[in-house]
Amino acid sequence: MSILKTSKLGNPILRQIAKEIPLSELKSPAIQKLIDDMIETMHEYDGVGLAAPQVHESKQLAVIEVHNSKRYPWAADVPLLILVNPVFLSKSEETADGWEGCLSVEGFRGKAERSKQVAVRFWDRKGKEQKLEAEGFPAVVIQHELDHLAGKVFLDRMRDLSTLTHLKEYERFWMKPHDEES
Ligand code: NI
Numbered sequence: 001m002s003i004l005k006t007s008k009l010g011n012p013i014l015r016q017i018a019k020e021i022p023l024s025e026l027k028s029p030a031i032q033k034l035i036d037d038m039i040e041t042m043h044e045y046d047g048v049g050l051a052a053p054q055v056h057e058s059k060q061l062a063v064i065e066v067h068n069s070k071r072y073p074w075a076a077d078v079p080l081l082i083l084v085n086p087v088f089l090s091k092s093e094e095t096a097d098g099w100e101g102c103l104s105v106e107g108f109r110g111k112a113e114r115s116k117q118v119a120v121r122f123w124d125r126k127g128k129e130q131k132l133e134a135e136g137f138p139a140v141v142i143q144h145e146l147d148h149l150a151g152k153v154f155l156d157r158m159r160d161l162s163t164l165t166h167l168k169e170y171e172r173f174w175m176k177p178h179d180e181e182s
Helices: 029-044 137-149 167-174
Strands: 049-051 061-066 078-091 095-100 108-115 117-123 129-135
Touching: 029 049, 029 061, 029 078, 049 137, 061 137, 078 137, 095 137, 108 137, 108 167, 117 137, 129 137
Parallel strands: none
Antiparallel strands: 049 061, 061 078, 078 117, 095 108, 117 129
C-alpha cells in the first residue's frame, strides 16, 4: 500500500464531476489497490473521509472512517465505509450548520450547511449494492465526500465566508471539548 499525494483547492480535478466506475473496472487489481491506498492515505492524514478526486483520480469512489479522530475529537466512531458510485436516495429538508474541514482545503475550518439526515445507495468494493441511512456527523461526512464526487467543496456549502477560520484560531476560539454539530 502507499500513501497518495492529495490534490489541493485550485486543482481542476476537484471541480470536475467524477466518472462512474463500471463493475469490471471495480474488480480490477488497480482499483482495489486504489481503495486500499485511499484508506491508508485517509489514516495517514487523520481524515474522516477521502474522495478519489482528492488523490487525483476522477472516479466515483470515496472512503469514510471515524475512529478516535484527532481532527474531530468529539465525533462518534463510524466503521469503515467504501462508497462506489454513490447516489442520494433522500436528503432531509431540515439542515444544520456545523464546522467542517478538508484535506484539500488545508488549514481551514468553516461552518457549512448540511441536511440532518440522508439515505444513500452505493456499491461496496465487491460491487454489491448497499443502502445506508445516516444522521448527524456521519451524514455530514457522507455529504462532504459525495460533494467531492460532484466537483464541490465545503466552501460552496457555507452561507457566507464569515466563519472561515484558520485551524489555529479555530482551536483557540471555537473548538469546545464536546462540540457537537449545531
Ligand atoms: Ni474534503
